[in-house]
Amino acid sequence: MNRVTIGITAFFGLALALYWQTQVKRSEMDAIQVVGVERPDFIADDLKTTEFNAQGFIESKVTAKHMEHYASSDITHFTEPVYLIYPENGKAQWQLSADRGQLNKQTNQVSLENNVIIDAIDIEEPLQSLTTQAVALDLSTMIGSSQDMVYIKGKGFMIQGLGLHADLNSQKLSLLSQVEGTYESQ
Template sequence: MNRTTLAICAFFGLALTLYWQVQDKRNKMALVVDTRIERPDFVADDLHTTEFNKLGLVDSKMSATHMEHYSMTNTTLFTDPVLLLYPQNGKAQWQITAKNATLEQQTNKVSLQNDVIINAIDIEEPLQSLETQQVTFDLETMIGRSEDPVIIKGNGFLINGLGLFADLNAEEITLLSEVEGTYEPH
């Protein structure tokens, strides 16, 4: 063999060795699990749940197209949730829909985000619907809060405001600021 043939063989041998080392490192890196990324403990599609209080009465019902539960943070994420809230008197009065929701089990608070719509179940209710982008409800006290713009529609009136405080047990809703409204008598 002459020098040229030996040089070509050495070059290809070196290239093959370097290629093998790079592939070996890639394979080892692929096996490393990033422990900072929390993965859901369980996932459900087309979910329907009912929560009961200590007396055995229905507290709330929720359905969603997708749900993920994370036990490290004790958080559950919902996609396209529909939440029915049952205040102290035991009858469902409000249906809440949104694009997303987060339930914090430690505080028993549900935060609904993106196109939140709260509809009255009873068509005779003076307040028929409320729209906002974010609202958080404490499921124990049935108190909701929002800092976002709010639109309230009712029988013959429309009210806009910024921020919300709602006590569903007391059936009181307060807009916090910048309140404007129109009323059309029947």
């Protein structure tokens, strides 16, 4: 064999070896799958939605800067959500806002986190504002709870305590421990 034939054979042999090596590495990479990473089924920016109950009355209104819904778990994640809650009597009474939120449709529970603020819609309401870092709200029963510090502002008073149990239908609220309050005479 002459030099040219040996050179061409060596060149094609090297090319074949490099091609085989890249295919082996690609197969290994395809075999490695990222476990636990789920992609959202749909995404919305500047979301505005209204949900109605079986009788046709508004149940809740939600706005959010960003939303991602995962159909496999029926969970929706929100960025900067604002909920208007309509208890049994059908009038909006509470506005809930936070930096992040999550709605689990299977349990009908909303979880709000970071800078959670619950404001009364009616300015005549004795309790005007409640602030905490996390709240879980069952939309079926309208019962909310928190294990974090809660700060309440109302007409002529401020109260803080650790933990919260609130029934938005009956408008009853309980702080669970370490309760301190400041009252102003009117």
